[in-house]
Amino acid sequence: MKTNFFIITFFLLLLSSSKAQESGMVSIKEGSFIPLYGATSQKPLLVKSFDMDIYPITNAEFLDFIKKNPSYSKSKIKGIFADKSYLTYWASDFDFGKVNPKSPVTSVSWFAAKKYCECQGKRLPTMDEWEYVAMADEKKIDARTKKEFNAYILSWYEKSRMYEKEIGQTFKNYWGVYDMHGLVWEWTADFNSIFLSGESRKDKGDDKNLFCGGASVNASDLMDYAAFMRYAFRGSLKAQYSTRNLGFRCASDAKVQNVNF
Numbered sequence: 001m002k003t004n005f006f007i008i009t010f011f012l013l014l015l016s017s018s019k020a021q022e023s024g025m026v027s028i029k030e031g032s033f034i035p036l037y038g039a040t041s042q043k044p045l046l047v048k049s050f051d052m053d054i055y056p057i058t059n060a061e062f063l064d065f066i067k068k069n070p071s072y073s074k075s076k077i078k079g080i081f082a083d084k085s086y087l088t089y090w091a092s093d094f095d096f097g098k099v100n101p102k103s104p105v106t107s108v109s110w111f112a113a114k115k116y117c118e119c120q121g122k123r124l125p126t127m128d129e130w131e132y133v134a135m136a137d138e139k140k141i142d143a144r145t146k147k148e149f150n151a152y153i154l155s156w157y158e159k160s161r162m163y164e165k166e167i168g169q170t171f172k173n174y175w176g177v178y179d180m181h182g183l184v185w186e187w188t189a190d191f192n193s194i195f196l197s198g199e200s201r202k203d204k205g206d207d208k209n210l211f212c213g214g215a216s217v218n219a220s221d222l223m224d225y226a227a228f229m230r231y232a233f234r235g236s237l238k239a240q241y242s243t244r245n246l247g248f249r250c251a252s253d254a255k256v257q258n259v260n261f
Contacts, residue, residue, distance in 0.1 A: 025051040026176040027254060033132055033142060036227040047132045052125060053249035055167040056179055056186065057116065059090075060101035062108070065116050067094060072112050079240075082109040086242045102166045104184045104247040110239040113187045113248040124189040125251035127234070131227070134181065136174035144227070153226040156182045163245050181226075184247040191234045 028051065032044035066073050073093035074086055087107050091097030096105075108116075110124075117123050125133075137143035144150070156162065163184045170182035180186075237246075 024055070025053050025250075025252065027051055028129070028133055028175055031132065031141065033135065035128060035131055036231055045128060047128055049254040050125070050129055050251055051254055052129070052133055052175070052177060052251045053122075054177055056104040056184060056247045056249045057113075058102050058167060059096040059099055059105045062105040062116065063094065063096055063101075065119060069115065069119065072115060077109075077112065081111040081240060083240050083242055085244075086112070089244065100164065100166055103164055104167055104179070106163050106184055106244050106247045107242040108187075108246070108248065109242045110187050110191065110237075112242075114189070116248075117250040120250055122250035122252040124187055124248065127188040127190050127193060129251060130180075130186065130188045131230075133173070133175055133177055134230075136177075136180075138171055138173060141174050150226045153181045154229075157226075157229060163247070184245055185230075185233060185243075187246065187248040188234070191237055192239075 028047075028049060030047065030049040032046045034042060034044055070076055070093070071078075072081075074088070074090060075093050077086060085107055086109055089097070089099065089107060114124055135142050135144050137146065137149050140146075162182065165183060167183065168178045170179050172178055173180060
């Protein structure tokens with residue numbers, strides 16, 4: 001009976017993975033890692049299984065969303081949900097102009113990104129989920145200690161207008177996800193949780209000086225410059241902000257059917 005249970009469970013996991021791929025997502029298996037912040041105790045943080053988009057959301061995909069939700073167009077969206085930079089590079093409400101339809105949509109606020117994902121029956125990935133997937137290179141789940149991997153990420157920070165490139169042009173990582181590095185920065189559901197200090201992000205301490213030199217002693221790896229850059233950028237954001245190099249992708253909870261015996 002136990003053997004049959006494990007066989008059925010295995011095939012259900014394969015089915016779940018197949019369905020995720022059909023929806024433009026891949027399944028990310030449960031695992032743990034020590035994040036840059038919020039882990040002063042050095043205890044691994046558990047990330048439960050979830051699904052993540054293979055690519056960032058494109059201009060074409062966001063246009064489809066705008067047509068169905070015109071209140072999120074550049075002229076209709078309320079100021080509390082987006083600043084004046086929102087979709088400024090688009091020609092008009094329903095025309096992204098001469099940009100590549102397959103390049104990532106940027107200049108999108110957190111509110112708009114969150115709404116887009118919800119309309120797809122999905123959600124924004126959490127910061128821990130995003131970092132868990134982003135620490136993988138082509139072959140390893142955790143490539144953060146590889147100098148060439150960090151050098152690749154840092155070299156991207158020095159380049160300009162990478163957001164104009166088409167999705168899927170960077171490497172495919174261990175999980176089958178593209179463009180985690182090398183194309184655009186990405187929103188996460190809890191992007192501003194890095195301000196929380198103490199032993200856990202669940203703490204209510206609010207430390208706006210988290211990225212001062214003295215505060216960095218709480219980091220798990222002081223040499224992980226690429227991660228420092230990501231966390232610092234997130235710390236500078238507010239939910240209504242939108243910038244030309246900031247996009248997003250969606251995630252969703254992993255769904256495995258129950259089996260009754």
